[in-house]
Amino acid sequence: MLPFQRVLVLLLSFMFVAQSADSQVVINELDPSGPGIDNMEFVELYGSPNEDLAGYIVVVFNGSNTQSNNVFDLTGYSLDASGFFLIGGPNLPEADFVVDQTNWLQVGQEAVAIYDANAADFPNGTSVTSEDLLDAIVYGNNQPPSLALLDALTPGSNQLNESGEGLADYQSLARLPDGGTPFASAEYVLQSPTPGYSNILQCDGGQIQLQNAVNENLCTDASELVLVQFTHVTDVPSADFTLVMTDPESGLILASFDGAAANFSGLGDVVVEVFGFSHDAPLDPAALMAGQPIEGVVGSGCFSMTTNSVVIQGETCSPPACDGGAVTDAAGTPSAVGCNGLENSIITFGYTSEAIEAEYIFVITDESQVVQDTTAYPQYDFSSLGEGSYQVWGSSALGGFDGSTLVPGSLLSGIQGLECDSLSTSYLAVSILGCESASFCEEIFISEYVEGNSNNKAIELYNPSPLAIDLTGYTMETWNNGATEATNTQELFGTIEPNGVFVLMNALADPELFSAADLVSQITWYNGNDVIALYHDGELIDQMGEFGADPGSPWTVDGGSGEMAEYTLVRKANVSQGSTDWSVGQFQWDAYPQDNFDFIGYHNATCTGTPDMEIGFTTSDAYIYEGGGVEIVMQVAYPLQDVTVSVDVVGGTATAGDDFPSLFLSLPEFSFPIGSLNNQTFMFAAIDDEEPEGEETVLLAMQIASGDAVLIIDTMTVHIQPSDLTYPVYDIATVRSVDVVSGATDSLGVSCELRGIVHGWNDYPSGLQFTLIDSTDGINVFSPLSDFGYEQVVPGDSVRIRGTIGQFAGLTQIIADTLIYEGSGFITEQPVLVQTLDESRESHVVTLKCVELLDPEQWTNSAPSFEVDVTTGAEVYRMRVDANTDLFLSDPPVGVFGLSGIVDQRDFEEPYFDDYRISPRYLSDISEPVNAEFTVTSPWNLLDGPIELMNISTGAGGYYWTFGNGDTSDEPDPEYTYDDPGVYSIGLTTFSTDGNCSDQTVVEIDVLLVSVDELGWAGSVYPNPTHGRVIFESIEEILSLRVMNLSGQVVRAVTPNTARLIMDTSALLDGVYVVVIQTPTGTKTVKLVRER
Known part of the structure; x- marks a missing residue:
């Protein structure tokens, strides 16, 4: 046009x-x-x-x-x-x-x-x-x-x-x-071409495309709001934009919408062709009215139609008249247990069904599927049926049921509706036990499990009883990666108050989570494929995961809606005791997104099986890009009455009409019928306003309009990420400076583009996190949303990152909303030798020349990462080993080694100038450790010749011995003889194979001179060395035998007058002794070694 x-x-x-x-x-x-x-x-x-x-x-x-x-x-x-x-x-x-x-x-x-x-x-x-x-x-x-x-x-x-x-x-x-x-x-x-006039455009039709290709076919009767988002590519993004829906056969207009979003609700079965108009002044409203030809659209200023159109097939997708759906308990669990005659024999259940207009009843049967009773109310007291195993089915009918098919004793398969009927595809399995007491509410159990980003890990225990419980005798264990015995064990102590909780916390969790801690414990070193076990006096009372082989992936929960990795799991409110059967226990959890800490520190449960009705958003945060949409989901549990809720926009930085459609200011009420576990949803859309701006937010709040229910997550923030922000290109050093007093990043909130070379690995697999370094500085790159198709983080790749500068725990980072891959094979930063980890080294590759582990027990190989202290002798540094590197699961290095890696920071308190860490990237970032170690026999008799010395050093490429008298050697295993008695310090210095590091050790030797007869002797002494008894045998009669220490003192003397003598040496001190043996032909001496 x-x-x-x-x-x-x-x-x-x-x-x-x-x-x-x-x-x-x-x-x-x-x-x-x-x-x-x-x-x-x-x-x-x-x-x-x-x-x-x-x-x-x-x-x-x-x-x-x-x-x-x-x-x-x-x-x-x-x-x-x-x-x-x-x-x-x-x-x-x-x-x-x-x-x-x-x-x-x-x-x-x-x-x-x-x-x-x-x-x-x-x-x-x-x-x-x-x-x-x-x-x-x-x-x-x-x-x-x-x-x-x-x-x-x-x-x-x-x-x-x-x-x-x-x-x-x-x-x-x-x-x-x-x-x-x-x-x-x-x-x-x-x-766009401008033949014959200025190239400076005031409008440009450009092109449109569907934000989501699945909307090429859609249900026009899905809800009151059937929103479809379009992407508009134009050379004049600042111009206004109008979508026009037309009949492709006639070319006549059906409807028009400001912005790049249109509502297809109520159009019926129709094919729609969508065009767009870019304009710098209002279009003629009369030309946009339904029934007008698309060619007649005009405006008072510049206007230009898109060069393409999008065709959408709309259909009326009516729900089925009858749909039995699925039946579970009221929390979505496929089984329930109760005690005959007790309150928890009252079981509450629910159903999901697409036939929202049909009548629905619950049918209680035995295991042979013979009808025992029916109820329209989603709750039943199974004490009326007694102990046994039962099934709760659902049946949907239009126009009501034939009552004769519902009487007890009838077969489930014979139930009939007057117009149509449908049986549920699944049933709730109910077990009613003969319990001696209400033991369901007497024992603590695991009520929450947090497996979040990095070290955000916690386990919460709940006391459902009316009495305080002493934790003495309770222990927890983790069995990591299919282990055959416990990897970590934690004995519990303290008290849990009635209906109170006790939280075990990872020492490195974020402050927001850590504030709920009652006990810091290594029991929180888990990664989703491990077993979590709770014991009381040695008896297993609750578990997560299944003992045995490593599953190879995280354990799933709640029918696959969550798993034990990167989720927060909360025990359902109708669970009143632990489970040692994972096939049952895996369905007892509600799954919430990673790093959701809304529930930590408290828990709601009931011993009756009928907790309060609960309604809430499934998450407290959602993220979308301009021009995109996100489904807002509201879930329900324990639906014992009809409840309606309203959802309102109550705050945020986004503007209705500019950043999101104004129709969200007047959303309809959402109904949750009694017994129904159906989610209620609507699609929230963001308008691509084509204005350069940063993130904007919309705060949604839910409140009860009618009925009575507890709101679980009642507020939700929709984060609208920019799609058209103008990003100035900066060197990393420009945005990396910090306040000299507080340590806060100077460029917080600045949106920009940074270009550099990738270093490290993806430290946030559910999104993206690595180090970016250019010629001026380095910075952490983080995205909680997406990896932008950059599925494999490869050091040496050149990328452009667009986003906003932020800071977490002192670490300056860019929160990415765009990654542009430029190429690969570029030179990465070479490590710089340093002695201090500080702000100037943050997000750089450095080398600590020669360090050793301070405590090898810290090397736990616990996922997703663990930390150890290393020292040069003068300084102590923190080293982090990540499970995504090939260093993970290796043995702890023994001796002195060179250490290279990337420096990051975890300082949660201002000023942010402490708690820097070094993270090696590969196994090769740790040089071959060198360890100096040897043994020497002491005391030693000069007359025995060269000293007995054994070199057991490792990783050495060179040696230097000192013998305490000025003599030295560079042999690996020197042969050395002292000239004079005395106490000497033997020193060994070993040098690493690369020549960069060394290790030293010193051992003392006591050299003595004891004169003995050097004549041979036709006999034997055994065992030698000895731990107790020693046997002397000779071909001649032994007339006398004296045992002397190396000081010449006689410590034992006997006259056996026999050729064989057994002597008990248990009273002798450990050491070397000289034994003088007198026979008829002469005197002989032998050496005897006594050791424990």
Whole structure:
């Protein structure tokens, strides 16, 4: 609809007369390609108004041979009063110079040039030349550049690409602003064509597409609000926009809507073709009325229709007349247990069904599906039936039921409705037990399980009884990754008050969660595929997960609506005791989104099985982008009466009509009928207002309009993320500075684009988190919503991040709303050797030269991460090992090692200058540890020769021994003999294989001189060393035997006069002894070692 934009001439032409009075004639716009047959191609010139074009020629050069194939002599023509001149195809009515042929401009490679020359000098086939050249443009359509044309006509410039945005048929190459510098290819942009008038657009129809492709087919009777969101791509996002729905056969208008959202409710079975209009002044309301032709839409200013349309098939999708649906207990659990004759034998149930107009009853049967009773009220006292196993079915009927088919003793399959009937596809399994007491409310159980981001982990225990419970004798265990024994055990202590809770907390949880802690415990080191067990006096009383093999993925709960990873799980209010059968227990949980802490620190449960009716939003926060929509879900439990609720917009920063449709200010009431567990939903939509702005919010509040129920999550914040924010590009250092007193980031709330190289790994798998480093600094990148299709975080990738600067626990970060991948294989930052982790090192790769573990017991290999202390001897540092790295599950390093990694921060209190950590990225970030260790036999007799020394060091590439008397050695296993007795300190220094680190150890040796007979002896002493008894055997009679210590003292003397002697040495101290044996032929000495 290009003629609609002609009104721009009247508005803008006068603006450019003065500034271009002396300007040179240049190529102002070029459009070589359009829809269908190219009969509207054009070249637009621009210069001083009314300038005579005598002596000018326009030449078209073919890129395949760099020769001319068209020349246009402009003698006899002049620029118009606004400075424009248009050379165009035969169907372009605006053309001043008509080229009576199609495809006279090729899509490329090609060039158009203006010369101050004679047309006769450029017959077709003339080689390209720069002589007398005034201006030129070289272009293509996704082809390689024509270097010959570029070098001759626009040296140093790039070949322009009309298909750069994939819309060659709908865009031209246009100078902004009009005129400009000759040969300046960088001044051209891709935008909607404006042949013969200014390139500065006031409106642009652009293109539309469905925000969600599933809306190509939709139910027009789904609700009072059947909202469909569109995306509008335009070169003038600041212009107003109107959607127009038409009948595609007649072209007549059905309805129109301001903005990029339309309501299809009530249209029935219909095919709708949707167009859009961009305009800078109001459109004529009369032209937009239903029944008017789409061609008649006009406005008082610039208006332009979209170059495409979207076709949508609308259908009437009436619910079935009868639908038995599904039956569960009132909390959505497929089974229930009660005690005969006690209050909890009253079981409350509910159903889900699409037949909202039909009558619904509950049918109680035995296990043979013989009818025992029926009720329309969603509750039944099973004490009237006694102990046993029962089933609760649902039946839907239109026009009522045939009463004769409902009598006790009838078969379930025989139930009939008067007009139609439908049996539920599932039943509630009820077990009524013979209980001695109401034991259901006497024992504590797990009431909440938090598995959130990073270390946000907690377990809550609940006391359902009316008495305080002493926790002595209670223990909790985690069995990680299919372990065959408990990985962590926590003995409990303290007291839980009646209906009170006790919360076990991860030491590194966020302050918001940590404030609910009663006990910090390693029991919270779990990751979703583990078993959580609660014991009382050694007896298992509650569990989450199933003992046995690792499932390989998180345990699911509530029929798959949640799982034990990245969810907050709250025990259903009708659960009054723990479960040691996971096949039952997995259905006893309500699942809420990750990092929802609304329920921690308190719990609601009942011993009667009939808690208060509950209604609420399923989450407290929802995130959408401008132009998008999100389904708002309200859920119900224990529906014992009819309740209606209202939902109102009560606050936020977004503006109705501009940021979201005004119809959300008057939403209808939502009904929750008795017995029905159906969710109530509506689609909340955000308008893409095309205004550059940051995040905006809408606060929704729910309140009871009629009936009585407890509101669980009664407020919800919808976060509208920007889709059209203008992002200035900054170096990271520009936004990384902090206040020197508080440590708060100076650029909080600043929206910008940062460009850099990816480092690290994705530390937030449900979204995105990694480190971005450019030549100036580094920053943490975080997105709680999406990974933007960047599914694999690869170090060395080049990306552009758009978002808003924030700070978490002292760590400066950019909250991303856009990621643009640029390439891979770039050099990452090399580690810098440091001695201090501080703000200057945050989000950088550093190396601590030589450290060792302070406490190897901290190396727990607990997911999703764990922390250990490392030290150089002078400084202590915090090291974090993440489960997403290959260092996880490795053995703790023994000895001294080099440590590299990325520095982050977890300081929750201002000023934010403490608690920096180093996180290694790979196993190779820890160098081979070197450990100095050896043993030496002491005391030692000089007469025994070289000392007994055993080197058991590890990871060493070199050694240096000192023997305490000035002697040294660099041998791995030196042989050394002392010359004199004395006490010596033997020192060993080992050097790592890379030469960067060393380790030292010192051991003392007591060297003595004890004279003994060195004659041989025909006999044996065993066992030697000895722990108790020692046997002396000789081929000769042993006349006497003396045992001396290395000081020469006799500690034992005997005269056995026999060839075999058994001696008890248990009274001797550990050490080395000299035994002197007298035989008829002489005196012999042997060495005896005594050890425990």
